[in-house]
Amino acid sequence: MKIVLKDGSVKEYGESKSVYEIALDISEGLARAACCGKIDGNTVDLRTVVDRDCELSICTAGDEEGLAALRHTTSHVLAEAVKNLFPDAKLAIGPSIETGFYYDFEHAPFSREDLDALEAEMKKIIKKGEKLEKFTLPRAEAIKYMEERQEPYKVELIQDLPKDAQISFYSQGEFVDLCAGPHLMSTKNIKAFKLISSSMAYWRGDSNKARLQRIYGTAYYKKEELAEHLERMEDAKRRDHNKLGREMELFTTVDVIGQGLPLFTPKGAKMLMKLQRWIEDLEDKEWGYVRTKTPLMAKSDLYKMSGHWDHYKEGMFVLGDEEKDKEVYALRPMTCPFQYFVYKNTQKSYRDLPYRMSETSTLFRAEDSGEMHGLTRVRQFTITEAHLVVRPDQMVEEFKGCIALAKHCLTTLGVEEDVTYHLSKWDPADREKYIGEPEVWNETEAHIREILTELHIPFVEDVGEAAFYGPKVDINAKNVYGKEDTMITIQWDALLAEQFDMYYVDQNGDKVRPYIIHRTSMGCYERTLAWLIEKYAGKFPTWLCPEQVRVLPISEKYEEYAEKVLKELKARDIDAATDNRSEKIGFKIREARLAKVPYMLVVGQQEEEQELVSVRSRFAGDEGQKPLGEFIDQICEEIRTKEIRKEIAQEEEKRS
């Protein structure tokens, strides 16, 4: 039997061998790291017997499959440890995930002390180095087997498998778990793991079903990799916008004002203003948008017309009681129908299209109390939202234009590499949630698919993620903890024009229904700011900084010159301040560094006499003395072009 290995070399064996034996044969070291194999592209367990010519690769350190198998095995060890320490616990499921693994148990909540005790127990199990053995049972016997072991969740899982299936189990010593594999050969190959946290989870993610306790953990091949991962988690905590944004005095929240209602303090408000001016100017000057200003609330009649009353009432803040009050109002959760009436204000000709209306509008959404998080999930937010009313023949070009604008915005902010594109489709199995006919949905989805393919944008398709009136392109970004949020959305709407009786007059004088694109060029400002805080760990590109320059006089004697420098900076629209406190220069520099101000201008006797400034930047450290005018020209250019200067290697930031 001929085996073609990953590196192209060919091995010949006289008889059948297991993947593990072959791995051992190739390299002792490799085999130790091996977790599973791939035969002709399919992941297989190390115990799998190879009895024919094939291509075989051994999944090892660095392979996704290998890492998943390692973590999955670690989750089994966790399950064994839980059973040892808490025999009453019932096992649910325990898969590997992107950052590690988890296992769900029916049990009282686990404390950190419990997790520490479990870690110690897991180490004991690993030290014993039991072999993981695979065996299979027919379905009926498998159910009986798990009933005997009093594992009701496992029984339920097996019952969902096909009647004629052979159910596979893995054991390590006394411990047995229902599992499809693959797994390590022995528990002793687990070298580096850590239990991270525990929390509640529902059986099968259904809030009507049993409440389980989930333990999260992670595992790596090497101790150093685990240490790196834990360091990354620490770094994520430091970058967390909800903490850093408050520390940097960008925003705050107040109990009596309410959940999901952040207050932007002067620095945060300045950043939002810069973002807004940039987006609005860009849209109006370069992309042909017109601006509207429409009410933040409307009578319920409007939402009934748009379909929001039927499809989205739960998410709206309704003012007034339908039973008692003549008029019921609602704060707006979106801008669409308001802008439709702007369009309808005058009769439009085919020559007027595309008609691109944009508005920086504040929206209100009645999110459930548990959904709010920092600036990424709030009840009131502001977004520059647009509706493009277009002729059907213009639709594809305009849709592409919206994607191009979004990409331009992402590139300018330096985050274009950090996003994923999604084609959010309807769910044909859930017709209630959507309006319109299946043919329209299939057709519009096909159009979007074609556009993305043509633009060479990699994307994934998500069923059931569409708006109720049409499919969309969602551009998502991950936060520091790896959770995804939608930043930008571009929606194809071939249906609402009908609902609002919107039309244009074509060449023949006939009334024709236009198409509509709902889109944003950036996400809402709150979420965008959160993203930027985490992306840059608070060290924003200069153009966005609420304080771009801080002038630091060596002593109070040079205060006058510092004020003169400040005046010239402000005359060129640079956001600057002076630090005139009677502190030593070292102290002032330290504070400016901690405030992440991009440029510090140190001024003393030499500078005053020769109209110079000593530049110290976040990017290059001490940049030396230069004439004030030269510095101002340079920073103005950096701001104008929205340059993202590279930071110097992180100096150790000494805190307290």
Added chain:
RNA sequence: GCUUCCGUGGCUCAGUUGGUAGAGCGAUUGAUUCGUAAUCAAUAGGUCAGGGGUUCAAGUCCCCUCGGGAGCUCCA
């Protein structure tokens, strides 16, 4: 909305089996007038998230409300 953990001066926290609050940083004031990451000293700041209960006595125990974290569910 659900489960769970948490809520002490502006920030980070300490507060032992219940005996009516402490530190560091920050702030303020004074002194210092300094050349690239912390000058010295003094002073002020808290109904211990809010409300109710148990107790001779509650920051500490119990209940409710509000707010925060984690995880579900949800998300135009």
